[in-house]
Amino acid sequence: MPEGFRGRPVFDGNKCVGCGGCANNCPARSILIFDVCQELRILQYVGGRCTYCGRCAEVCPEKAITMSREFETSTNDIGDAQQRMELFMSTCQRCGRCFKDESALEKLKLTGYRFDDLQNQRWIFGAGAYQENQPAVKDIFIEMDW
Amino acid sequence: MIARERLNQLKDKFGSAILRADLPSDRQLFVWVQPEAVKELCRHIFRDLDARYVISIGADDRPFSGKFIVAHDFAFDTDHVLCSLLAQLPGDEPKIESISGVVPAANWAEREMRDLVGIESVGHPYPKRLVLPDGWPEDVHPLRKDVPWNHVPPEFKEGASFEFEKTPEGCTVVPFGPFHPTLDEPAHFRLYVEGEMVRGCEYRGFMAHRGIEKLAESVMSYNDIPVLAERICGICGCVHSVAYTQAVEAAAALRPPPRAEYIRTILLEMERLHSHLLWVGLACHIVGFDTLFMQAFRIREPVMWMAEKITGNRKTYGLCVVGGVRWDITPELKAELNQTLNKLQAEWEPLVGAVSRDKNIQKRTRGVGVADRNVVKNAGAVGPVARAAGVDIDCRRDHPYAAYDRVDFRVITATGCDVWSRVVVRMKEVFESIAIIRQCLEKMEPGPLQLEIKDELPVGRIGLSSVEAPRGESHHFVITGENNRPRRWRVRAPTYQNLQAVPAMIRDQQIADMTISLGSIDPCFSCTDRMETIELRSGERKTWPQKELLALSQGKK
Amino acid sequence: MLKELCQKMFGRSLWVYHANSGGCNGCDIEVLNALTPYYDAERFGIRLVGSPRHADVMLCQGPGMRATARALRAAYEAMPAPKLVFAIGSCACGGGMWFDSYSVLGPVEKVVPVNYYILGCPPRPEAIIYGVAVALGLMEKKAAPVEFKQTELPIPRYHPEDLRRQGDLVIYEKAEKV
Numbered sequence: 080m081p082e083g084f085r086g087r088p089v090f091d092g093n094k095c096v097g098c099g100g101c102a103n104n105c106p107a108r109s110i111l112i113f114d115v116c117q118e119l120r121i122l123q124y125v126g127g128r129c130t131y132c133g134r135c136a137e138v139c140p141e142k143a144i145t146m147s148r149e150f151e152t153s154t155n156d157i158g159d160a161q162q163r164m165e166l167f168m169s170t171c172q173r174c175g176r177c178f179k180d181e182s183a184l185e186k187l188k189l190t191g192y193r194f195d196d197l198q199n200q201r202w203i204f205g206a207g208a209y210q211e212n213q214p215a216v217k218d219i220f221i222e223m224d225w
Numbered sequence: 226m227i228a229r230e231r232l233n234q235l236k237d238k239f240g241s242a243i244l245r246a247d248l249p250s251d252r253q254l255f256v257w258v259q260p261e262a263v264k265e266l267c268r269h270i271f272r273d274l275d276a277r278y279v280i281s282i283g284a285d286d287r288p289f290s291g292k293f294i295v296a297h298d299f300a301f302d303t304d305h306v307l308c309s310l311l312a313q314l315p316g317d318e319p320k321i322e323s324i325s326g327v328v329p330a331a332n333w334a335e336r337e338m339r340d341l342v343g344i345e346s347v348g349h350p351y352p353k354r355l356v357l358p359d360g361w362p363e364d365v366h367p368l369r370k371d372v373p374w375n376h377v378p379p380e381f382k383e384g385a386s387f388e389f390e391k392t393p394e395g396c397t398v399v400p401f402g403p404f405h406p407t408l409d410e411p412a413h414f415r416l417y418v419e420g421e422m423v424r425g426c427e428y429r430g431f432m433a434h435r436g437i438e439k440l441a442e443s444v445m446s447y448n449d450i451p452v453l454a455e456r457i458c459g460i461c462g463c464v465h466s467v468a469y470t471q472a473v474e475a476a477a478a479l480r481p482p483p484r485a486e487y488i489r490t491i492l493l494e495m496e497r498l499h500s501h502l503l504w505v506g507l508a509c510h511i512v513g514f515d516t517l518f519m520q521a522f523r524i525r526e527p528v529m530w531m532a533e534k535i536t537g538n539r540k541t542y543g544l545c546v547v548g549g550v551r552w553d554i555t556p557e558l559k560a561e562l563n564q565t566l567n568k569l570q571a572e573w574e575p576l577v578g579a580v581s582r583d584k585n586i587q588k589r590t591r592g593v594g595v596a597d598r599n600v601v602k603n604a605g606a607v608g609p610v611a612r613a614a615g616v617d618i619d620c621r622r623d624h625p626y627a628a629y630d631r632v633d634f635r636v637i638t639a640t641g642c643d644v645w646s647r648v649v650v651r652m653k654e655v656f657e658s659i660a661i662i663r664q665c666l667e668k669m670e671p672g673p674l675q676l677e678i679k680d681e682l683p684v685g686r687i688g689l690s691s692v693e694a695p696r697g698e699s700h701h702f703v704i705t706g707e708n709n710r711p712r713r714w715r716v717r718a719p720t721y722q723n724l725q726a727v728p729a730m731i732r733d734q735q736i737a738d739m740t741i742s743l744g745s746i747d748p749c750f751s752c753t754d755r756m757e758t759i760e761l762r763s764g765e766r767k768t769w770p771q772k773e774l775l776a777l778s779q780g781k782k
Numbered sequence: 783m784l785k786e787l788c789q790k791m792f793g794r795s796l797w798v799y800h801a802n803s804g805g806c807n808g809c810d811i812e813v814l815n816a817l818t819p820y821y822d823a824e825r826f827g828i829r830l831v832g833s834p835r836h837a838d839v840m841l842c843q844g845p846g847m848r849a850t851a852r853a854l855r856a857a858y859e860a861m862p863a864p865k866l867v868f869a870i871g872s873c874a875c876g877g878g879m880w881f882d883s884y885s886v887l888g889p890v891e892k893v894v895p896v897n898y899y900i901l902g903c904p905p906r907p908e909a910i911i912y913g914v915a916v917a918l919g920l921m922e923k924k925a926a927p928v929e930f931k932q933t934e935l936p937i938p939r940y941h942p943e944d945l946r947r948q949g950d951l952v953i954y955e956k957a958e959k960v
Contacts (some may be wrong), residue, residue, distance in 0.1 A: 081530075083552070085537035087901075092930030106449040107872070107879045127876025127889065130903040132452045132543045137551075146537070153900040153913030157875060157891075160901060162928040358849040358885055367884050374883060432849040433804040436883030453879055456903070459807030503811065522818035529815075540808045540904055 085133045086149040090124055090162050094143035097122060097166040101135035101144060110135060126160020227304040228254045234274070239266055252624065253475065253689055254308040260295075260321050263312050267297055268327040276301050276308070277618065278330045278605045279691070279700050280717040283338035285369045286313075289685070289712070293319040293344055297331070298689065298700065302623040307689045309702070314344065323349040330605030330722060341368040341438075356431045367439055374436060374443040421735045426728050438714050446709040447473060447682065451545040457716060460503065461694040463496045463542050465701070465716060468692040470545040471626055472703040473711070476688025477547075483628070484672040485549040487665045490628040491562075492532070492544055493692070494658040494665075498569070499528045500695035501651045501658075504747050505580070508648060511741050512589045517580065524572045527565045534558060547682075549675030559666050566659050577652050590644040594730045594742030597642045604726035607719050608697020609654070610746050612638045613646035620693035632664040644745040651747075681709070694719055696747045720748050795827025796914070799837030799861070803854045803890065805844025805878075808904035809871035813841060816907035823911055834860040839914075842894065845873040845880060846887040858894040866897045866917060870910065875899040 097120045102110040107130050111123045136144040154160065232246050232254060242262030247255040258266055270276045279298040286294050293314040300307050314321055323346035325332045335346040336355035343366035346352070357367070365378045437457060441450050454469045455462035467489050474481065481489075506521030529539040536542040536552045544550050554562070580586060596604075601611045611618055619636040621629040637653045639646035688703045697719025706712030723746040731742050802810055816823045817830060831837050834857045846854065858867065867890075869875045874890040881888050890896060900913035 081534040081537070083535075083537040084533060085543070090928070090930075104446075104449065106445060106452045107881075108444070109876075125876065126901065127899075128872050128878055128881055129876075129901070130452065130456070130541070130872050130879060131538065132541070132903075133537065134449070134452065134543075150902060150906050150909045153898060153905075153909065153916050155898050155917075157889075157899050160899075160927075162930075164930040358847070360848075372884075377884065432847060433806070433844070434849070434885050435804065435845065435847070435880040436885050437880065440880055440883055456806045456808070456873075456879065459805075459809070459811050459904070462806075462808070519819055522815065523820065526815070526818075526820045538903075539906065540811070 084148045084150075085131050085146045087126070087131070087147050087160075088124070088129065088133075088135055088144050089147045090122070090164060091143045091145070092164045092166070094141045095122065095164060095166060096141055096143075098140060100138045100140060104134045104138045106130065106132060106134065120166045122164045122166060124162040126162070127157045129160070226251060227301075228252065228306045228308075231274070231301065231304065231306060231308070232256065235266070235269075238269065242266065247687075249475070249478065249686075252305055252307060254306055255311060255687060256308065257311045257313070260312040260314055263295070263297065263310065264322045264324050264327060266310060267299075267324045270299050270308070270310070271328045274301070277602075277607075278328050279307075279698070280702070280715065280721070281324070281331050281334035281338060282702050282713070282715045283319075283342035283344040283368075284704060284713040284715075285342055286712070287316045288370050291316045293342065294713075295319075295321050295338070295344060296702065297324065297328075298702065300624070300691065300698075302618050305623055305625070307624060307691060309687070309689060311687075319344040320347055321345070322347050325349050328605075329603040330725060333721060333725060334717075340366070342366055343369060356434050358432075358434075367436065368442075374439045418736060421737075423731050423734055423736060423739060426731060428724065428727070430724075438716065441711060441714045442706070443710075447711070448546045450711070450714070451547075452541075452543060454716070455541045455543070458718065459540065460500045461496060461696065461699065461718075462540060463492050463544055464692050464694040464699050465718075466542075466545045467493060467627065468690045468699050468701040469703065469714070469716075470547055471692065472688040472690035472701040472714075473547050473682070473705065474688070475690055476686040476703055476705045477682040479548055479676060479678070481549050481676055482673045484669060485674050486628045487669040488550045488552070488554060488674070489545065490632070491554065491662050491665050492536070492542060493627065494662045495528055495532055497658045497695045498655060499525050499532075500747075501655050502528070502573075504651060504695075505576075505648065508644075508741065508744055509580070509586065511744050512586055514583070514586060517576065520576060524569060524576065527569065531558075531562055531565050534561065546675060548678050549673070551674070553674055554666075554669070562666065563663070566662060570656070570659050573655055580648065580652065586648075587645060589738075590648060590741065590745075591641070592643055593734060593738045594644045594745050595642050596726050596730045600726055600729045604729070605722040606697070606726040606746075607722055608694070608747075609647045609650045610697065610723050610726060612636070613650050614642040615640045618698075620691045620698045624691045626690065626692060628665060628668075629661075631668060632661050634661050644741055647745045685712070696720055697723060720746065724748065795829070796839050796918070797829050797831045797837050798839045798841055799831055799834045799857070800841045800843070801834075801854060801857050803842065803844045803850040803874075803893075804847035804886075805871065805873045807843075809843040809874075809902075812904045812907050813843070813870065813910060816910050821907040821911060823907075823914070826911075826914070828914065834858070835862065837861055838864070839866045839868060840894070841868050841870055842874045842890045842896070843870045844890075845877050846890045846893040848885050848887055851887060851893050854890070854893050867894050868898045868900060868913065868917065869896045870900045870902075870913075871905060872901060872903045875901055878903075 099112050102112050102122070107128045109125045109129045111125065112120060131146070133146050136146050228248055228251055232248065235256065236243055239262060242259045243256055244259065245257040271278055276299040279300050282296040282298070284294040284296070286292055290313070293316060295312050295314060297310045298307065299310070312321065321344060323335055325335055325346070326348065332351065333355060335349050336351070336353065338344045339346060339352065340354055340356045362378050365372060437453060441453060445453055451466035451470055454465040457465045502521050502525035506518040509515070509517035509521070532542065533539045535554055535558055536544060542552070544552060596606065596610060596614055598614050598616055600606070601614045601616050607618065615638055617636060617638050621634070622636055634657045637650050637657065639649050682705050684705055684707055686705045688705070689700070691698050691700045699719055700717040702713070702715040704712040727743060727746065731739055734742065800810065800813060815821060834840065840858060840861060842854070869890045872878050877886065877889045880886050887893065898913060898917045900910055902909050905913070
């Protein structure tokens with residue numbers, strides 16, 4: 080079994096940011112995205128018509144998709160090949176865009192009372208930062224075309 | 226230089242009819258002419274200048290210029306020029322004079338234009354439906370821009386069946402297909418038979434027509450289409466993806482990095498290897514020599530394994546993107562590939578010897594399925610079919626692409642014009658392919674694999690590309706477009722033209738030879754788009770179950 | 783139940799009829815490869831036959847096309863019961879890349895009922911043999927749907943306009959649950 084063998088793609092929900100790049104580039108239109116509301120995005124991979132081309136894995140910015148080496152995928156139910164992710168797209172409180180909410184550890188950053196800075200060592204989170212108009216950590220830089 | 230000379234020749238003769246000419250490079254020539262002069266120009270190019278007919282294409286350009294475009298592609302093989310004659314037709318009534326009278330090979334292309342785009346070829350000898358399924362309404366043309374790709378016309382009749390021509394006096398009809406064990410794909414041939422001898426045939430195919438060209442124009446993007454193109458055919462997948470990519474690169478004037486070109490060449494030749502090995506095995510199976518079938522498949526497996534190691538899949542390589550390739554050949558893979566090739570060569574030579582000395586195979590294949598130079602020219606046949614008739618054409622040498630201008634190889638021809646010559650040509654080409662791969666591996670320099678394409682590709686440019694598939698020349702025609710996808714993409718597979726040579730090949734042969742004659746063109750119906758025999762004298766219709774036909778072919782002494 | 787039926791009826795050897803309804807033939811060649819010396823399916827007793835009337839299993843390849851739908855259905859009905867249908871390749875299983883094209887009906891299951899799906903494009907000969915082994919009950923299937931949820935609903939939904947200051951704290955006035 081060679082190393083580069085393109086078997087079944089495996090979607091890692093922990094790394095996915097829900098950008099939709101894979102869905103836009105899938106030639107078989109096998110990856111579907113549905114936004115339930117502003118915070119919830121469902122990403123579904125329909126395994127039935129995947130052609131194992133590997134473009135989704137190539138374009139994913141977070142490398143959340145890996146082409147595994149599994150090829151023993153026959154089943155008697157076509158729904159067995161499906162992979163579904165429900166992603167929480169939390170809204171950045173400053174600019175209103177979606178960004179990813181990572182693991183449970185990182186969730187702690189967004190709750191409770193934290194007022195960092197400590198003489199510009201940075202790391203501010205919390206609602207207070209929004210009120211005081213201070214920049215939060217993990218600023219998102221957006222390229223503007225003037 | 227030569228393209229300009231040809232252009233000047235045409236201008237001297239047809240000055241007023243030529244509206245515009247584009248010479249993007251020394252090897253591609255686009256001549257825009259008045260629709261009325263198309264037939265005469267085609268006749269001149271085909272007969273007087275002795276060019277080879279490639280394909281005719283119809284395109285719906287109404288959203289952009291308000292007109293339809295008809296293109297007739299020809300190839301000047303000795304001058305290394307691909308030429309396209311284009312004409313614009315008014316948007317409300319696309320009619321053009323048919324060139325099938327002067328160029329018999331355009332028969333199918335014009336029928337397809339009519340089915341899919343709605344361009345009428347006035348004066349066509351046999352204007353019958355070719356491509357679309359039976360029951361499809363007459364006035365819905367899928368490749369027009371106003372018809373969506375997933376359109377299901379409400380007038381579609383589910384149970385309609387193909388109307389064959391009225392059978393001549395005193396015939397037996399033996400339906401054959403669409404499912405048949407020797408032909409992997411569904412196709413329907415109807416033969417007119419007198420006793421055991423075949424007198425004529427009719428073909429109903431295109432059951433594998435999946436609407437690929439329409440999908441490419443509607444939902445895919447430039448880099449998705451190579452993945453689509455590889456699945457046009459089960460054996461020449463890489464060829465189609467390389468040909469498409471080259472056509473787009475020609476249209477956009479891009480040149481992929483040299484390492485990418487070498488890798489493309491290597492994988493193309495590997496594809497040729499496993500295709501020819503498969504064909505020799507299949508041909509032996511058809512004439513009843515099953516041992517060689519198993520042996521040929523056994524020898525071919527290591528090639529598939531190597532392809533899997535390099536690209537990740539045994540057959541659908543996913544190799545090309547516009548401007549380069551996706552996979553690399555590391556030094557370990559190179560060493561392994563060399564080893565595989567050595568082993569292959571060592572095992573192939575005794576097999577070639579076995580086939581050459583076998584009197585049975587020679588008796589079954591000599592003098593069978595004869596297609597001489599005239600048939601080849603009139604049908605536009607390409608590949609081993611043409612080379613076995615002594616016509617010295619090979620796209621790798623005549624229209625060099627990828628790295629073929631940097632390697633040495635011989636073009637194998639034979640003069641027998643029959644199935645045996647085709648067997649010989651294919652067997653010898655295997656050795657040439659092995660030599661080409663070895664040279665490429667030596668000459669390959671390290672470097673980038675893909676071009677950095679910074680801007681969007683220019684819109685409205687036309688690109689042609691001819692690639693030598695194992696079966697012949699595969700020609701792609703691309704008009705680049707907006708929204709990151711082409712406006713029109715036409716795929717012409719070699720079997721498209723080779724199949725038009727089949728009626729001449731099987732005339733006055735026995736029924737049992739039909740299968741091997743058909744098999745000798747290495748039909749790839751999925752690239753192209755069944756057999757009924759009609760006994761001329763007694764008027765009976767007989768259904769041959771598939772097993773019987775295969776047994777008939779294998780049992781013939 | 784189907785598994786026991788298969789094991790009882792088919793014993794150990796299956797006669798297979800190959801029906802290509804308009805695909806690219808990549809899967810077809812992999813099936814042929816499965817019968818050749820390296821992967822040798824014939825050692826399991828699997829034989830390719832030329833007529834649906836002799837077959838136990840129909841291997842369908844290629845999407846269900848308008849042009850061949852009738853012929854495929856006729857071939858299916860010509861097979862004597864008990865019979866199995868395997869859909870090989872992504873074209874037969876889900877329609878492939880052209881599942882919504884104008885001349886394609888969709889996956890093969892729109893024309894004939896399918897018992898087992900063997901995915902791949904094209905599936906390796908080992909995958910095909912594995913699929914047949916799963917069907918025969920010799921092996922267990924390994925595929926299962928995967929679902930990943932990052933948060934459980936209902937989740938609180940905050941709108942920045944609702945922030946109010948209360949002394950040192952900042953609280954949300956309303957919390958909407960979604």
